[in-house]
Amino acid sequence: MEKNQILSVAISGLLALGLAGTANAADNKPEMEKCFGIAKAGMNDCSGSKSSHSCAGQASKNNDPMDFVAVPKGTCNKIANGSLTDGGGVVKKAM
Amino acid sequence: MTELIDQLSHFAQTIVQGKEPKTQITNCYANYSQNTAIEVYRNNYRGNLHDALAGAYPVIKLLVGDDFFRMLALKFIEHNPSRSANLHHYGAELPDFVASFEPAQALAYLSDTATLEWACHCAYFANDAPLFNLAQLAQFAPDQHPYLVFDLHPATRIVRSLYPISAIWLAHHPDAEVDFQIDLNSGSCIALVCRRFNKVEVINLSEPEAYWLHQILTETPLGGSTMTTLEHYPDFNLQTTLVKLVEMNVITGVKLGA
Amino acid sequence: MPASKYTFPCVAGIGLRAPHYREVLETLPELGWVEVHSENFFGGGAPLHTLRKVREHYPVSLHGVGMGLASATPLDEKHLSDLSQLCNDIQPVAVSEHLCWNAATGFVINDLLPFPYTREALDHVTRRVTQVQEKLKRQLLVENLSSYISFSQSEMTEGDFLAELTQRSGCGILFDVENLYVNVRNLGVDAEAFIKTIPADAVKEYHLAGFSERDGCLVDTHNHPVYNEVWDLYEHVLKHLGPRPTLIEWDTDIPALPELLNEAAKAQLIIEQCHD
Numbered sequence: 329m330e331k332n333q334i335l336s337v338a339i340s341g342l343l344a345l346g347l348a349g350t351a352n353a354a355d356n357k358p359e360m361e362k363c364f365g366i367a368k369a370g371m372n373d374c375s376g377s378k379s380s381h382s383c384a385g386q387a388s389k390n391n392d393p394m395d396f397v398a399v400p401k402g403t404c405n406k407i408a409n410g411s412l413t414d415g416g417g418v419v420k421k422a423m
Numbered sequence: 424m425t426e427l428i429d430q431l432s433h434f435a436q437t438i439v440q441g442k443e444p445k446t447q448i449t450n451c452y453a454n455y456s457q458n459t460a461i462e463v464y465r466n467n468y469r470g471n472l473h474d475a476l477a478g479a480y481p482v483i484k485l486l487v488g489d490d491f492f493r494m495l496a497l498k499f500i501e502h503n504p505s506r507s508a509n510l511h512h513y514g515a516e517l518p519d520f521v522a523s524f525e526p527a528q529a530l531a532y533l534s535d536t537a538t539l540e541w542a543c544h545c546a547y548f549a550n551d552a553p554l555f556n557l558a559q560l561a562q563f564a565p566d567q568h569p570y571l572v573f574d575l576h577p578a579t580r581i582v583r584s585l586y587p588i589s590a591i592w593l594a595h596h597p598d599a600e601v602d603f604q605i606d607l608n609s610g611s612c613i614a615l616v617c618r619r620f621n622k623v624e625v626i627n628l629s630e631p632e633a634y635w636l637h638q639i640l641t642e643t644p645l646g647g648s649t650m651t652t653l654e655h656y657p658d659f660n661l662q663t664t665l666v667k668l669v670e671m672n673v674i675t676g677v678k679l680g681a
Numbered sequence: 682m683p684a685s686k687y688t689f690p691c692v693a694g695i696g697l698r699a700p701h702y703r704e705v706l707e708t709l710p711e712l713g714w715v716e717v718h719s720e721n722f723f724g725g726g727a728p729l730h731t732l733r734k735v736r737e738h739y740p741v742s743l744h745g746v747g748m749g750l751a752s753a754t755p756l757d758e759k760h761l762s763d764l765s766q767l768c769n770d771i772q773p774v775a776v777s778e779h780l781c782w783n784a785a786t787g788f789v790i791n792d793l794l795p796f797p798y799t800r801e802a803l804d805h806v807t808r809r810v811t812q813v814q815e816k817l818k819r820q821l822l823v824e825n826l827s828s829y830i831s832f833s834q835s836e837m838t839e840g841d842f843l844a845e846l847t848q849r850s851g852c853g854i855l856f857d858v859e860n861l862y863v864n865v866r867n868l869g870v871d872a873e874a875f876i877k878t879i880p881a882d883a884v885k886e887y888h889l890a891g892f893s894e895r896d897g898c899l900v901d902t903h904n905h906p907v908y909n910e911v912w913d914l915y916e917h918v919l920k921h922l923g924p925r926p927t928l929i930e931w932d933t934d935i936p937a938l939p940e941l942l943n944e945a946a947k948a949q950l951i952i953e954q955c956h957d
Contacts, residue, residue, distance in 0.1 A: 331569065331646060331649075331650060332565055332566065332568060332569060332646075334649060334653075334661060335565075335568040335569060335571075335645055335646060335649060335661070336565040336568055337662065338661035338662035338665055339560060339563075339568060339665070341662040341665075341666070342557070342560070342662060342665045342666055342669060343557055343560065343561050345666055346557040346669070380471075380474060380475045380478045380479075380510040380511055380720075380721065381509075381510055381511075381718040381719075381720040381721050381746050381747065382471075382718060382746065382903070382932040382933075383718065383744065383746045383779065383793060383903070383930070383932070384890075384901060384902050384903035384904070384930070384932035384933055385463065385467050385792075385827075385900040385901045385902050385903075386466050386467045386469075386470030386471065386900075386902070387893060387900075387902040387904045387933045387934070388470065389466055389895075390466050390469040390470040390473055390493075390497065391466075398490050398491045398494045398526065399491065399526075400486070400487035400488060400491045400526075400527065400529075400530060401487070401488040401490065401491060402484070402485050402486045402487045402488035402489075402491070402492075403485050403486050403594075403595065403603075404486045404487060404530055404533075406602075406603060406604070406605070407532075407591065407605050407606075407607055408604065408605065408606040408607060408608075409606055409607040409608045410530065410531075410532065410605075410607045426799070426801055426834075427751075427753050427796070427797075427799070427801055427802050427805060428753040428785065428786060430796065430797055430832070430834065431751075431752070431753040431782055431785035431794075431796060432753065432785040432786050432787075432788070434785070434794065434796075435785040435787075435788035435790060436788075438790055438792075438794075439788055439790065446833075447797075447832055447833045447834050448830050448831075448832060448833075449830065449831055449832070449833050452866075452867060452868050452869040454866070454867065454897040454898065455867075455896055455897035455898040456896075457830070459829075459895070459896045459897065459898050460829040460830045460898060461830070463829045463895060463898055463900055464792065464794070464829065464830075467792045468790055468791070468792055471791045471792060472791065475791070504788065504789070505789040505790065505791055506789055507789060508720075508747035508748070508749060508757055508760050508783055508784065508789060508791065509720055509723060509747060509760065509763075510720070510747075510791050511720070511721075511723070511724075513791070546726075547726055547727065548723070548724035548725075548726060548728070549724060549725060549726060550724055550725045551725030551726065551729070552725075577725075578726070618726060621726050621727040621730045622727070
């Protein structure tokens, strides 16, 4: 296919889909997101989302990190071959 | 102004760098010591930055757990002072820091996942863009098509990784199943971060799509971008790619290039 | 309490935070007005979209935490233009900032920090408040601060400083009653003298909140209902300076919406008693 033809065929294809009302995002009415989209993606719970800016002082003490090395204890345990303890092959370096 | 500058600079050093406060700082009431007061400010400084990081990196926090995240964040804050009054700008360097953070070395994918999260964080707050108007595209004649330049939504980011970071991110999404199974050896991915209906989304791109989109991102006209991509990837499908990117609200406008 | 979205009604409002966005928009509780932190709505996307929806139903006040009116660095033009853009979009009934600093050469500290109340600082803050008001083309309300330290270099009280600042710049005052109470307890500030110093005409809004105590120091944590001592002080202030729109602030350990609304109802009762 000629260069211009490749482009024009693709664009006509897009326009055909769009004009049929299926592809163009503009034609879809935004649905109400969970929490009106305000819970940041990745947050597990809307009510847990915390805006960063506040005029309040810190209620909890944030002391300097303790000397002992903490071990990750989250959902990382669910990822197969994700760490040395699984005997996975992707880790180069021991702790 | 010079006195005020000196006074505030010294107070800033006391809070951020742990310097001894000057004697001009007094608390003239007897309920607590000067050290207590200074420690309240130091605690606010650390706490506000910790909370900003927790807001920007919710998936990293879930992956490593609250205690580990707190330690990671406090170590990061020690080495990365804030530079913006807007807390949403804080934490761009966390992915690099994670990569070199000894206690996290066992989690090889953590740094790339953080890079993806920062891209999502930036996408969340990115400026709005108009929805793509197909009628605008329809105005151009076929002989103008090679010279078209697309506007992309300000939220658009591409993140590459040797690890399945899109799957990891999606597994922590509010809509995801509570239980998930991801094998880190399932391979690399090219994550596209975009925003539609005010919601940040992550989808995967194929190599040809990513190659093409990289050129579009640098405002290379449609003709040149497509031809170069086809030279490298003969099976690249322009129409499918265009439809996908319009649907995902990545392409928001089109104009004739210079 | 029907009121135009464009006038600041002299009733109680609440600080609207993320955990309550959904419930407020779905249930539309009877509520005089809401206040949000300006910086959380800079840029576009979901936050701005949500605030626009809120604005359709309630008067909105924008409360900034990042302008650093007393900072020893040039005013952050980007921050100011982001705020200006947000104001144009939301058409708030009030725009406020704190009498504090957050940046010095080489440092940004994302907190509300006190400074010595000197003539030099007064000139400096006056210039910057004027600059902000010119950019926003409206009056700025400046809030008194809760402090954990004071400076021996201060040449006047915070009250004197604020009073003169309003006179010189034309700004208004956001009188945070809890902040005054914290300063009374922490620093021995004279509440009566402070209230007498503040020009009643300049006061456009009150804040109320809860604090906590750490090793003898009261910390402005906004994590608790308003304490009785602060309610008493609030009533006292209203008798001297008159009722104004009054906000309940709750930022940490945020309660269920009904509890927050209940706090606002208490403030509303005091406002109405004061009107009688």
